[in-house]
Amino acid sequence: MNFQLTIVKVGGKVIEEPDALKALLKDFSLIAGYKVLIHGGGRTATELAEKLGVESKMVNGRRITDEETLKIATMVYAGLVNKTIVAQLQALRVDAIGLTGADMNLILSLKRPVTDIDYGFVGDIKDVNYKVLSELLNQSYTPVLAPLTHDGEGNLLNTNADTIAAETARALAYNFNVRLIYCFEKKGVLMDENDENSVIQNLNLELYQQYKEEGIIKGGMIPKLDNAFRALASGVREIIITSAAEMNTGKGTYIQ
Amino acid sequence: MNFQLTIVKVGGKVIEEPDALKALLKDFSLIAGYKVLIHGGGRTATELAEKLGVESKMVNGRRITDEETLKIATMVYAGLVNKTIVAQLQALRVDAIGLTGADMNLILSLKRPVTDIDYGFVGDIKDVNYKVLSELLNQSYTPVLAPLTHDGEGNLLNTNADTIAAETARALAYNFNVRLIYCFEKKGVLMDENDENSVIQNLNLELYQQYKEEGIIKGGMIPKLDNAFRALASGVREIIITSAAEMNTGKGTYIQ
Numbered sequence: 001m002n003f004q005l006t007i008v009k010v011g012g013k014v015i016e017e018p019d020a021l022k023a024l025l026k027d028f029s030l031i032a033g034y035k036v037l038i039h040g041g042g043r044t045a046t047e048l049a050e051k052l053g054v055e056s057k058m059v060n061g062r063r064i065t066d067e068e069t070l071k072i073a074t075m076v077y078a079g080l081v082n083k084t085i086v087a088q089l090q091a092l093r094v095d096a097i098g099l100t101g102a103d104m105n106l107i108l109s110l111k112r113p114v115t116d117i118d119y120g121f122v123g124d125i126k127d128v129n130y131k132v133l134s135e136l137l138n139q140s141y142t143p144v145l146a147p148l149t150h151d152g153e154g155n156l157l158n159t160n161a162d163t164i165a166a167e168t169a170r171a172l173a174y175n176f177n178v179r180l181i182y183c184f185e186k187k188g189v190l191m192d193e194n195d196e197n198s199v200i201q202n203l204n205l206e207l208y209q210q211y212k213e214e215g216i217i218k219g220g221m222i223p224k225l226d227n228a229f230r231a232l233a234s235g236v237r238e239i240i241i242t243s244a245a246e247m248n249t250g251k252g253t254y255i256q
Numbered sequence: 257m258n259f260q261l262t263i264v265k266v267g268g269k270v271i272e273e274p275d276a277l278k279a280l281l282k283d284f285s286l287i288a289g290y291k292v293l294i295h296g297g298g299r300t301a302t303e304l305a306e307k308l309g310v311e312s313k314m315v316n317g318r319r320i321t322d323e324e325t326l327k328i329a330t331m332v333y334a335g336l337v338n339k340t341i342v343a344q345l346q347a348l349r350v351d352a353i354g355l356t357g358a359d360m361n362l363i364l365s366l367k368r369p370v371t372d373i374d375y376g377f378v379g380d381i382k383d384v385n386y387k388v389l390s391e392l393l394n395q396s397y398t399p400v401l402a403p404l405t406h407d408g409e410g411n412l413l414n415t416n417a418d419t420i421a422a423e424t425a426r427a428l429a430y431n432f433n434v435r436l437i438y439c440f441e442k443k444g445v446l447m448d449e450n451d452e453n454s455v456i457q458n459l460n461l462e463l464y465q466q467y468k469e470e471g472i473i474k475g476g477m478i479p480k481l482d483n484a485f486r487a488l489a490s491g492v493r494e495i496i497i498t499s500a501a502e503m504n505t506g507k508g509t510y511i512q
Binding site: 051052074075079082090096098104105139141152 | 304307308327330331332333334335336338339340342343344346347351352353354355356358359360361391395397404406408409410411412
């Protein structure tokens, strides 16, 4: 039987507020078995860019990454956020190791081709080095992944953290029983975005497509769920979309 | 017989100038056997602090690290500089892994006690986890260490990169034949600071003490050499102080 592996993706406000982050990491430390944490950077990068007078450009909810923006992302994601998390996990006796996709050649990606939009230094994942990640897990380390990958030619590339979570889950599904938990600001996928308590408890592909057509599920939720269903199709056992505060409660939306 | 391990410490301008860094990493990639790279951050951190309006305080050539300065150091050292190096080494087929002392609990330090000076978030090294470093090396990874450690209680601490190099060399001297190369802006330890070609080829402890008394060796060279002689006394085989451009030429000052 394969070992249990929990992959948690966190982003948004919880990363930015020291008390919320502390509570989150405490909860994360209590998860039994092997685990991986994947984080975004949230507004810290945007705020730093503003302070430095670097304009943040967004198209369809995706950040356009020019050279200066990439530097800021590298400083905030791989530096400040990643190492703050690692140091705090160490204090919770979790032997964390903070990594980008460049470290140990962990995640190789391809710079997104320019079509009608030039996303700049953004990478689409080509390959997750599941062998190296499995070795780290088997040596009892807890990888903490920042949302940066590399192209193997010396360039770091900004990569969506939800996608890294899904692709890492897919890649590790060969060696582990993977549970993937997406933590975000809501309590789950909502039937009514104005009603925090309208959480959809179970969501399958058929229902998802219906809700999309009906306009119930829309916006930023769509790439998140596309990632989730893709991971499910690749053998990830359980996918939960929930709030950071309810990570360990079993509440949220179950993708099945 | 123990395997050969080369530990290279680089800092200053070479880190800041893309072409110089590229040349340095190319040279580093050509070193045979196991290797570790330890880097500072140089003026990039100071420049970022200036842009953000955070005052950089120095006392006796040491940076005073308040909370904001620590954040900047974490962004620049562990983020931008470390991951830029890792991505470029990967392109040179060196399987680099960028780490701080918090990652894998690699370097534990103690926040420097306040005496007449409060250095702030600065750590003095207590313990280098030579077992974990040796395992990484034996798995053919090349650790790239940023000058940050942790106190095991959740705090990152700014730590002098020269000291990290010396302490890492000392700790690994149990398992490897260690050669430690300090790269800096001069071609070696100079007899006359105004004459680039007055490199002292061999320096032993007796001569060092004599040159210190005579005022030939002074300033920032003293902590660097104190570190070097301490490493030598702990079994490090060879210590060379040279310029980044001459890392692989065998030129420079040999500490013996």
